[in-house]
Amino acid sequence: MNHLPLALVASAAALLAPLPALAQSDAEIAAARDAALTGDRVAWDIAEGLTTEVGPRMAGTEAEARARAWAKARLDQLGFSNVRIEPYMMKTWVRGVETAEIVSPFPQKMMVAALGNSSSTGPGGITAAIAYFPTFADLVAAPAGSLDGKIAYLSHDMHPTQDGSGYSFAGPVRWVGAGIAASKGAIATVIKSVGTDRHRNPHAGGTTFRDGVEPTPAGALSIPDAENLERMLARGKPVKMHLTLTPKWLGQTESGNVIADLPGSDPAAGMIVIACHLDSWDLGTGAIDDASGCGIITAAAKQVMAAGGTRRTIRLLWAGAEEVGVFGGAAYAEAHGEDKHVLAMESDFGADRVWKVDFNLADGALKDRIAQALAPLGISRGTDRAGGGADVGAIIAAQDLAVIDLAQDGLKYFDLHHTPDDTLDKIDPAQLRQNVAAWTATLMILGNAPGELAPQPAKAE
């Protein structure tokens, strides 16, 4: 109920103010959308440039700093305003040597990558018997102490899903499995990579040890290696692994966000913040995660700029340090808690096409208009409540913002996510342009929408 009077006041104010000279008609919005669909090169050039000229951009490293400099130069060149780097400090973890091999009964090497926050085995590695947990529930059910002296091996059966929900299903194995195994006595953990491909490329990603649990070495095996290990285990003999992981903590190092604005004609109308993240895991070149997202939001904002801009300011947030703990998103919310944001969106799910739009937005007519503008792109209207993305999570929570999700097709995303295979060739330029077109239309409509942009009312108390 709090929003309504404010919205009425704002609407009245909008009526009194001169009409925004640049509010585009439906036809103009369709034209900008379709121009992006066929002609946009900005998104591709950003993904191509970041992967070629910078490559992997691990949070807190000098590579991420080079990426920030690259981003600032590119955003300046594209004509955005107030382009700046906003630095913050963070505790930085980096990969070391990583090898795994079965010692007995069937000696052979396996491909492994340390998980973020893994401790080190030391350079000599460790050798221990494998304790096998086919599912996360099996691990949870294991008695305390039952893993003493063992290397836990945690499996799962993840399948591709269009909405990415397979990640929620299998993800706990990576997110918290090593900590649970450690709490039950395991001296290390290896997991089946949380992914859906069949390549010898482990999936990196962070794992969390809760307070009171001493971190152990933790790594992900490639999926073919995990399957091979399971075939060995099925033969019934004890399986021993030698594991060497030597990651280390660099202490506090500098990371940062890169921010740019497309100023609106009405500074009082509040900002639409659109986000991607600039950092990447270190194994690939961060093409789909998330250079493509930075390309998409920036290309769309550039299309809006070319169409004459909007009443509301559109703010680009190329966040730092998403992968390792969303430090950039937290720093943004802290630094900009006084700025007037009205809506948040994020692109951080690869480069495949947008297949549906979800809302957390009060204005039903506005939702209808956006859904209608997206329909020619084959985008259906979803029934989920939009959540935004990691990097805008803190500012959404702090300011109770409206949110729109342009949901991308996730069927192939977890073939590539956090792997060495996250490279430019995985981006389909046509699907990338469809994203830009969808974002362009959505931003043009939102930027000039009358009244206030507010989230759906919370459930009645």
Place this chain on the structure above:
Amino acid sequence: MNHLPLALVASAAALLAPLPALAQSDAEIAAARDAALTGDRVAWDIAEGLTTEVGPRMAGTEAEARARAWAKARLDQLGFSNVRIEPYMMKTWVRGVETAEIVSPFPQKMMVAALGNSSSTGPGGITAAIAYFPTFADLVAAPAGSLDGKIAYLSHDMHPTQDGSGYSFAGPVRWVGAGIAASKGAIATVIKSVGTDRHRNPHAGGTTFRDGVEPTPAGALSIPDAENLERMLARGKPVKMHLTLTPKWLGQTESGNVIADLPGSDPAAGMIVIACHLDSWDLGTGAIDDASGCGIITAAAKQVMAAGGTRRTIRLLWAGAEEVGVFGGAAYAEAHGEDKHVLAMESDFGADRVWKVDFNLADGALKDRIAQALAPLGISRGTDRAGGGADVGAIIAAQDLAVIDLAQDGLKYFDLHHTPDDTLDKIDPAQLRQNVAAWTATLMILGNAPGELAPQPAKAE
């Protein structure tokens, strides 16, 4: 003309001898073929066992020795006769550390694997400017001395082909490129992997330095890395690479062939030798190259055994050391030059379906009968002259043998060939069984075919 009188004599002898009790009818052959098509597990079990219980089987190493022991036990268990290991010595090369990174202008790591016969950079590696050759012809055209002090980078544009001819097109880059670059002054060579995938997995394989050319370090970049390097080069600034490859020679070590027979009812009728190779490159587990081939030929011979055998002996050759120079095939021809072989076949092109049959066989009616028996498996009759495979090349040449090629579909083969991704999951059990069915029918017909098996007459002199 020389073959005809001998064939007539042999046919006459066959008429005088008691009819082979076990010559199968067309219906019996079709039944055995179709049983293999739907029910065979022998081929899968061999591929599964070798990849799980042994893994990579680099020629001349202890892993290849374990594979020989595994193979002998399995062939004994399946009921073959005279199963034995025939050892020979060879000069053995093994991989060391291998890293590559762009030093300037765009620092980032690349995925590299040393090529067989590569020399070592030493543990500190070397740093030099890249000299780029988009095609093999460009390298050949480079003046002597023009590569002094540089790392040659050799590219190509290989595409998938069903008959595998893309390998002949792009292969010279790997087979001899490093030697040519060295002869023109290059201190090292990196190539775009000879393959057709888009994964961060370099394709291993041998390279040859001709006499008089001092070997240099030589490696293959993964294809996404090669593409990234080419994008860097396209920006026009000099590109410098730091390359570390530390392979070494172990001197003379033991390798060996594993041989097994399905004895025929008529020892004078000569042997049909069918081959695969037991060794593999070391990056993958050698599932499609060539555990599947060993599975196919062995499963088919087992089907023939179950159907009562044939007049001719069928000899299985699981050759050693194919990948690094076909040492097993040469040792076989030397050791068995006095044995009476009449026809040779090999399975060494993965596990995908047989799509055509080619012959080098004089007997037209026999070719027709085989083609007819294969037609229900969707196998067409090709127009190429069959050549056999690497491991039977020496014995074919030594004894002027008839040959049949059951040509497998190669469209996906070079996605996997010599890469870490050559793992069990890449084998489609249904296509594997189709191979076994094709081999079963072919061997049953050949094993009992009347007369002599002779190659097509050479062209008139």
